[in-house]
Amino acid sequence: MNLDGRRIRMVMELRRLGVTDPRVLGAMERCPREDFLSSAWIDQAYDDRPLPIGHEQTISQPSIVGHMLQALDLHPNHRVLEIGVGSGYQTALLSSLSRAVYGIERIKILLDNAEKRLLDLGVRNAFLRWSDGGLGWPEAAPYDRIIAAATADDLPGALADQLKPGGIIVLPIKEAGGDQNIWRVSRHENGFRTESVCKAPFVPLLSGVVSSEYREGA
Numbered sequence: 001m002n003l004d005g006r007r008i009r010m011v012m013e014l015r016r017l018g019v020t021d022p023r024v025l026g027a028m029e030r031c032p033r034e035d036f037l038s039s040a041w042i043d044q045a046y047d048d049r050p051l052p053i054g055h056e057q058t059i060s061q062p063s064i065v066g067h068m069l070q071a072l073d074l075h076p077n078h079r080v081l082e083i084g085v086g087s088g089y090q091t092a093l094l095s096s097l098s099r100a101v102y103g104i105e106r107i108k109i110l111l112d113n114a115e116k117r118l119l120d121l122g123v124r125n126a127f128l129r130w131s132d133g134g135l136g137w138p139e140a141a142p143y144d145r146i147i148a149a150a151t152a153d154d155l156p157g158a159l160a161d162q163l164k165p166g167g168i169i170v171l172p173i174k175e176a177g178g179d180q181n182i183w184r185v186s187r188h189e190n191g192f193r194t195e196s197v198c199k200a201p202f203v204p205l206l207s208g209v210v211s212s213e214y215r216e217g218a
């Protein structure tokens with residue numbers, strides 16, 4: 001089966017796994033995941049699993065991305081902050097579901113590669129920054145939605161501060177005992193409400209940045 005056929009089959013599988021939002025499924029059906037992988041992994045682009053992108057990082061698993069985007073409940077006028085751009089795959093999906101995406105990545109080389117891929121795909125509403133995502137992107141705040149693709153010990157205060165009232169954050173958080181859960185945190189007039197989305201294995205949210213000279217695990 002060619003890659004287009006495999007992409008359609010992946011979307012059918014995501015629906016079976018509970019990703020039912022037609023906007024999310026449509027975006028995933030249009031986005032070529034193979035374009036965010038090195039040639040060694042293209043054959044597996046539509047398997048429902050994370051794959052290596054170098055520097056000990058992975059492109060996120062499609063069903064997890066689907067569940068997180070669905071929990072984010074995006075509208076076309078939203079401005080979104082994304083922590084952990086990685087390959088840029090989820091950035092591309094966010095850009096097609098919202099007005100503007102502000103994406104942060106701490107590993108410079110991954111950010112540069114993602115930027116090239118997004119430009120090649122014609123994405124014009126994604127703004128990328130090499131920084132520690134735990135600090136958010138205060139100059140462009142507040143955001144309607146925030147999504148993180150790396151596991152924090154707790155909701156970083158800077159991210160909570162940069163969310164609009166009525167806004168939603170979706171992020172993985174490490175639980176006591178080592179489990180990780182994805183949480184949906186909504187901001188209300190008198191505080192935050194949290195709901196569990198699903199379980200998920202993610203790489204950790206690390207502080208500080210990594211420059212382009214650094215090649216560990218590349």
Ligand code: SAH
Nearest residue numbers: 059060084086087105106132133150205206
């Ligand atoms: N959604 C991405 C996921 C990449 S994995 C994709 O599908 O390709 C998670 C990414 O988060 C990694 O690239 C890692 O470098 C990045 N990351 C971890 N901690 C971070 C932080 N504090 N600030 C910004 N990026 C971070």
